Amino acid sequence: MSELKTTPEVCGMGHSMKRKEDARFLRGQGKYTDDVVLPGMLHMDIVRSPYAYAKIKSINTDAAMAIPGVHAVITGDVLKQYNLHWMPTLMSDTQMVLPTDTVMYQSQEVAAVIADDRYIAADAVEAVEVEYEPMQAVVDPFKSMQSDAPVLRTDKEGKTDNHIWHWETGDKDSTEKAFQNADVVVKENVYLPRIHVASIETCGCVASFEPAEGKLTVYMTTQAPHAIRTVVALVAGHVGLSEEKIRIISPDIGGGFGGKVPVYPGYVIAIAASVVIGKPVKWVEDRSENLQADSFARDYHMSVELASSSSGKMEALRIKTVADHGYTDAAANPSKYPAGMFSICTGSYDIKNAFTEMDAYYTNKPPGGVAYRCSFRVTEAIHAIERIVDVLAQKLDRDPADLRMQNFIQPEAFPYQSALGWEYDSGDYPRALKLAMDTIGYDDLRKEQAEKRAKGELMGIGLSTFTEVVGAGPSKDFDILGIKMFDSCELRIHPTGKAIARFGTKSQGQGHETTYAQILAEELGIPAAHIQIEEGDTDTAPYGLGTYASRSTPTAGAAAAKAAHKVRDKARKIAAHLLEVSEEDLEWEVGKFYVKGSPEQSKTIQDIAFAAYTNHPQGLEAGLEATHYYDPPNLTFPFGSYICVVDIDPKTAEIKVRRFVAIDDCGNIINPMIVEGQIHGGLTQGLAPAMYEELIYDEDGNILNGNFMDYLLPTAVETPNWETDRTVTPSPHHPLGAKGVAESPTVGAPPAIANAVVDALSHLGVENMDIPITPYKVWQVLKEKGAVA
Amino acid sequence: MSKHTVSIDINGTTVTKEVDSRMLLVHFIREELQMTGTHIGCDTSSCGACTILMNGRSVKSCTLYTVQANGKSVKTIEGMEEGGALHPLQEGFHEEHGLQCGFCTPGMIMRAAELLEKNPNPSEEEIRWGISGNLCRCTGYVNIVKAIQYAAEKMQKEAA
Ligand code: FES
Ligand code: FES
Numbered sequence: 001m002s003e004l005k006t007t008p009e010v011c012g013m014g015h016s017m018k019r020k021e022d023a024r025f026l027r028g029q030g031k032y033t034d035d036v037v038l039p040g041m042l043h044m045d046i047v048r049s050p051y052a053y054a055k056i057k058s059i060n061t062d063a064a065m066a067i068p069g070v071h072a073v074i075t076g077d078v079l080k081q082y083n084l085h086w087m088p089t090l091m092s093d094t095q096m097v098l099p100t101d102t103v104m105y106q107s108q109e110v111a112a113v114i115a116d117d118r119y120i121a122a123d124a125v126e127a128v129e130v131e132y133e134p135m136q137a138v139v140d141p142f143k144s145m146q147s148d149a150p151v152l153r154t155d156k157e158g159k160t161d162n163h164i165w166h167w168e169t170g171d172k173d174s175t176e177k178a179f180q181n182a183d184v185v186v187k188e189n190v191y192l193p194r195i196h197v198a199s200i201e202t203c204g205c206v207a208s209f210e211p212a213e214g215k216l217t218v219y220m221t222t223q224a225p226h227a228i229r230t231v232v233a234l235v236a237g238h239v240g241l242s243e244e245k246i247r248i249i250s251p252d253i254g255g256g257f258g259g260k261v262p263v264y265p266g267y268v269i270a271i272a273a274s275v276v277i278g279k280p281v282k283w284v285e286d287r288s289e290n291l292q293a294d295s296f297a298r299d300y301h302m303s304v305e306l307a308s309s310s311s312g313k314m315e316a317l318r319i320k321t322v323a324d325h326g327y328t329d330a331a332a333n334p335s336k337y338p339a340g341m342f343s344i345c346t347g348s349y350d351i352k353n354a355f356t357e358m359d360a361y362y363t364n365k366p367p368g369g370v371a372y373r374c375s376f377r378v379t380e381a382i383h384a385i386e387r388i389v390d391v392l393a394q395k396l397d398r399d400p401a402d403l404r405m406q407n408f409i410q411p412e413a414f415p416y417q418s419a420l421g422w423e424y425d426s427g428d429y430p431r432a433l434k435l436a437m438d439t440i441g442y443d444d445l446r447k448e449q450a451e452k453r454a455k456g457e458l459m460g461i462g463l464s465t466f467t468e469v470v471g472a473g474p475s476k477d478f479d480i481l482g483i484k485m486f487d488s489c490e491l492r493i494h495p496t497g498k499a500i501a502r503f504g505t506k507s508q509g510q511g512h513e514t515t516y517a518q519i520l521a522e523e524l525g526i527p528a529a530h531i532q533i534e535e536g537d538t539d540t541a542p543y544g545l546g547t548y549a550s551r552s553t554p555t556a557g558a559a560a561a562k563a564a565h566k567v568r569d570k571a572r573k574i575a576a577h578l579l580e581v582s583e584e585d586l587e588w589e590v591g592k593f594y595v596k597g598s599p600e601q602s603k604t605i606q607d608i609a610f611a612a613y614t615n616h617p618q619g620l621e622a623g624l625e626a627t628h629y630y631d632p633p634n635l636t637f638p639f640g641s642y643i644c645v646v647d648i649d650p651k652t653a654e655i656k657v658r659r660f661v662a663i664d665d666c667g668n669i670i671n672p673m674i675v676e677g678q679i680h681g682g683l684t685q686g687l688a689p690a691m692y693e694e695l696i697y698d699e700d701g702n703i704l705n706g707n708f709m710d711y712l713l714p715t716a717v718e719t720p721n722w723e724t725d726r727t728v729t730p731s732p733h734h735p736l737g738a739k740g741v742a743e744s745p746t747v748g749a750p751p752a753i754a755n756a757v758v759d760a761l762s763h764l765g766v767e768n769m770d771i772p773i774t775p776y777k778v779w780q781v782l783k784e785k786g787a788v789a
Numbered sequence: 790m791s792k793h794t795v796s797i798d799i800n801g802t803t804v805t806k807e808v809d810s811r812m813l814l815v816h817f818i819r820e821e822l823q824m825t826g827t828h829i830g831c832d833t834s835s836c837g838a839c840t841i842l843m844n845g846r847s848v849k850s851c852t853l854y855t856v857q858a859n860g861k862s863v864k865t866i867e868g869m870e871e872g873g874a875l876h877p878l879q880e881g882f883h884e885e886h887g888l889q890c891g892f893c894t895p896g897m898i899m900r901a902a903e904l905l906e907k908n909p910n911p912s913e914e915e916i917r918w919g920i921s922g923n924l925c926r927c928t929g930y931v932n933i934v935k936a937i938q939y940a941a942e943k944m945q946k947e948a949a
Binding site: 018019021022024025026027028029030031032034035037118119197198199200201202252253254255257286287288508509510511673674676677678680681682683684685707708709713715716717719721722 | 811816819820824825826828830832835836838865866867875879886891892893894898913916922925926927928931932934
């Protein structure tokens with residue numbers, strides 16, 4: 001966006017407005033779930049399985065019940081009496097709430113204790129005696145797929161193997177033919193390990209059932225409160241919980257990143273406990289529980305092939321994936337997309353033939369398959385393509401930037417129909433890459449690298465020129481459990497010209513209270529400071545599918561603009577009445593209607609708002625408000641070009657990210673400061689899996705790093721000083737031209753870093769390294785190649 | 790469970806209460822005093838969300854028993870504002886967009902308070918090492934560093 005349409009007082013789009021929500025957070029007055037205290041509230045703690053796969057022979061709760069202050073011990077058998085011991089996952093699979101006979105992964109919930117305080121509850125957890133009969137766990141999906149592997153989901157009638165689903169898309173035959181006729185074919189196995197979103201706030205809830213009214217209120221760490229309300233009504237309808245008596249409140253959330261989309265057993269048990277006991281019950285998990293049992297992300301084993309002409313024109317892409325879903329498919333993808341938007345894997349390149357297929361398997365590991373700050377499975381897809389493009393460049397002895405430029409979808413080709421069925425809305429990839437190269441001084445860096453190499457020093461330059469796909473999504477294709485993925489805004493203008501707007505989304509740090517206010521300010525001319533934004537309470541906010549997959553701006557942001565337009569339509573009628581002219585004689589300019597040709601005759605939005613309650617035209621309803629449910633016509637396709645420079649100490653194999661330039665294009669920008677902040681955070685969550693994070697299991701299914709001492713989140717010391725800039729290519733179909741941004745960097749950063757490390761080692765014959773790329777891994781490679789003693 | 794009477798100066802007010810010997814200081818602050826600005830993000834003393842000042846030193850309140858604070862003075866995020874004015878650190882986090890979800894923020898601010906007390910003019914490197922016991926999952930730290938630099942500058946000006 002070139003110029004600002006509003007003054008700093010109004011603070012519409014494009015202003016770096018300081019965040020409204022900061023006021024409470026800076027003073028320690030945010031209200032997160034664990035801050036909620038209700039009269040008579042009890043505390044819940046959970047007994048978890050030490051084994052990855054075991055029969056439960058007995059559970060003895062006597063000693064726990066004997067502890068003063070313990071109210072109940074809830075087991076699978078107790079829940080079974082209410083038929084609540086199983087629940088559906090968002091992917092229409094099934095999941096135990098509490099087991100009656102078998103545990104399927106380590107740290108699975110086995111029983112729950114309800115007590116007066118958290119200390120007594122923890123004592124009681126220790127006192128619950130569970131006798132297990134361990135069985136040999138199946139941890140590796142390649143073992144799970146063998147015909148002689150034990151069938152894990154014996155609860156599923158007639159199931160004879162561990163296969164969950166097969167999914168494929170693209171033209172298999174044409175792709176096969178293109179591969180046969182290609183001059184050059186490269187192939188690489190790329191693994192994206194299990195990782196965990198690890199928001200600093202863990203998950204939890206306070207469930208409060210009031211028996212007299214039959215009303216259930218749940219304060220809950222959820223990114224999607226409305227969907228949760230419906231799920232609770234569907235799952236617990238048979239025990240008398242009816243949707244009008246269910247209120248889900250998502251208070252302040254300490255980071256979500258996809259980990260707060262699923263329904264975890266703990267929530268369900270706490271709700272059941274409150275209904276049975278008739279008192280509020282709080283459950284907040286520990287960090288270790290969070291890492292060990294809540295939904296994981298990634299765990300894709302991808303076999304990636306790319307075919308090209310000898311001159312480097314990419315001709316075909318083929319990816320075959322084995323997806324490890326753990327004990328159940330508890331991903332949070334739109335229903336029709338079991339592998340999410342993986343088919344964005346042709347990325348930013350004009351590849352005419354593509355085929356991708358995937359098989360998902362059960363193993364004895366925690367369920368999940370959620371995103372880790374990315375649109376559904378896009379990080380996996382982009383890692384595959386961005387890595388294989390570099391492998392091709394290496395094979396052809398081409399500069400990876402040059403090869404990318406040659407194969408980019410060109411700016412004039414938009415809207416672009418991809419081989420795997422997406423219609424990319426807009427883009428200018430060469431411009432973004434050029435800016436990244438100029439910013440970082442690409443040519444000089446290549447020279448420096450050559451000089452260093454000659455001296456035996458290890459330096460690498462890595463690129464990633466990715467395309468994201470966000471903003472799910474159009475109702476014809478996108479739903480979760482049948483609920484269409486629209487989102488909503490309900491807008492009310494008060495008599496004094498101030499406003500309140502409520503949304504179906506839920507911020508977890510993205511700054512919606514500021515950015516939504518700015519959108520409305522842009523469209524109405526009411527100062528953003530005077531627009532109150534609320535989300536997260538299902539009793540007051542309009543229905544929406546929540547915040548994840550960078551969908552808030554593409555869906556709810558658009559709903560805000562549309563609701564504002566409806567308000568404006570009515571305001572026009574009122575202004576015509578006040579000015580005694582016809583509606584057609586009026587022209588809108590930010591904040592007011594004026595009479596065409598005589599601009600001194602005007603009415604501000606504030607005048608009009610007042611009149612809407614004090615002097616509305618006869619025949620027109622009083623008041624000034626509107627609601628809009630926005631069903632996007634298409635997804636949006638943000639993109640970016642990242643370049644990373646690493647230096648590797650040849651003796652210790654220590655990897656240092658020297659520079660990282662990120663050029664992002666997310667269309668028109670609502671608040672540049674917030675966008676930049678989102679990019680910083682996303683880049684750091686790209687660095688994390690690229691270099692540090694992986695949930696590691698041994699062959700018995702024991703997690704080896706299930707706490708914050710062993711699972712490494714980057715600190716300020718490891719995190720480089722990100723250099724960011726942008727290009728702006730508006731989305732043609734979004735009312736604001738915006739696209740969504742918060743996940744682009746998580747998608748784009750890992751391959752840039754991996755490519756940089758591989759580039760530093762490429763002269764030794766290294767073609768690929770799986771993330772996380774640790775010094776130890778690099779040292780092993782150096783040793784193997786004889787580069788260190 | 791043995792009980793102990795503790796007397797702790799919290800943000801300038803002395804509180805006397807009977808507590809279980811095993812009660813963690815963070816739970817005392819959050820649950821007994823209902824000052825919920827101090828957060829809990831882990832169970833291994835790794836994240837720093839619970840950081841407070843005890844006798845002027847930044848400590849992780851999840852790693853101390855309440856009884857260890859007996860007779861000491863404790864400062865939490867709720868005590869940072871003075872006479873209705875934000876502390877320069879609070880102001881810096883706002884101005885430089887040093888917070889997103891806000892969950893790590895109180896701990897970051899309390900840690901930075903001691904850092905600036907000891908080293909009023911830290912280099913970027915010193916700031917980064919100085920807050921390396923505090924995890925933030927949202928911001929990528931760049932703006933947290935800037936926020937602390939903002940506060941350092943303002944506090945030095947005020948002191949001059
Ligand atoms: S809660 Fe994580 S260090 Fe105290
Ligand atoms: S702002 Fe969310 S953890 Fe730091």
